[in-house]
C-alpha cells in the first residue's frame with residue numbers, strides 16, 4: 001500500500017490517496033478541538049486509541065450486518081477505507097441528555113430520553129455546523145429523502161448495537177455523531193467511532209469517559225481514552 005498525496009487535512013485526521021483509486025488512507029492525529037475550533041489541544045496517544053476503537057466498532061457492526069467504509073487497519077494511526085462521496089451532514093443520535101441539548105431544551109444532564117432522538121447538523125465550519133431538519137437538507141440538496149431514510153435506519157441500528165455492546169462493559173452510550181458517504185448508489189457509514197464523537201459514561205459512577213473531559217477541562221483525558229480501549233478490547 002503506497003501512501004499518496006495528502007487530500008485533506010482535518011482537525012483530528014488527515015486523509016491521503018493510495019495506489020488504489022477506490023480507497024483512501026486515514027491518519028489519526030492527537031489534535032483535539034472544541035467550541036467550534038476555538039479550543040485546541042493535544043490528547044497524547046488519542047490517534048492510536050481512536051484508530052483501534054474505530055476498527056473495533058466497525059468490525060462489530062459488520063458482524064451484525066452494518067456496512068461501513070472500513071477496509072483494514074494498516075498501522076498504529078492508519079486505516080484504509082473505501083473512498084466515498086461524503087454527505088455534508090453530521091447525524092447525531094441521543095439516548096440521554098447531555099451537551100448542547102441541556103441548553104437548547106432546558107433539560108437536566110443525565111435525563112433518560114423516552115425514545116432515542118436523531119438530529120442533523122450541516123457540516124460547515126464557516127456556519128458553525130447549524131442544526132437542520134429534513135426540509136432544510138432537501139432544500140440545500142445535501143441528501144435525498146431515501147438517503148435520509150437510509151442514514152436514519154443505519155443510525156438507529158448503530159445505536160442499538162453499540163448500546164448493547166457497551167452495556168456489557170459497564171458503559172452507557174449517551175449520544176454519538178455519525179457521518180455517511182455515497183458509493184455506487186448506496187449510503188455507507190464513514191469517518192470514525194471513538195470517544196471523540198461519542199459520549200460514554202461509566203454505568204455506575206457516571207464518570208465521563210470521552211472528549212467531554214477535554215471540552216470541560218475535567219482532567220484525566222488520556223486516562224479516559226485508555227480506559228475505553230481497555231474495557232472494549234482487552
Ligand code: ADP
Nearest residue numbers: 010011012013015069081082083084086190191
Ligand atoms: P473535520 O473535517 O471535521 O476536520 P476530520 O479531522 O475527522 O474532520 O477529517 C476527516 C475527514 O475525512 C472528514 O472531513 C470526513 O468527512 C472525511 N472522511 C471520512 N471518511 C471518509 C471516506 N470514507 N471517504 C472520504 N472522506 C471521508
Ligand code: UDP
Nearest residue numbers: 092098099100101175176177196197198199
Ligand atoms: N459531536 C461531534 N462533532 C461535532 C459535534 C458533536 O462528534 O462537531 C458529537 C459529540 O461528541 C456528542 C454528540 O455529537 O457525542 C452530540 O453533541 P452535542 O450536539 O451535544 O454537541 P456539543 O456538546 O459538542 O456542542
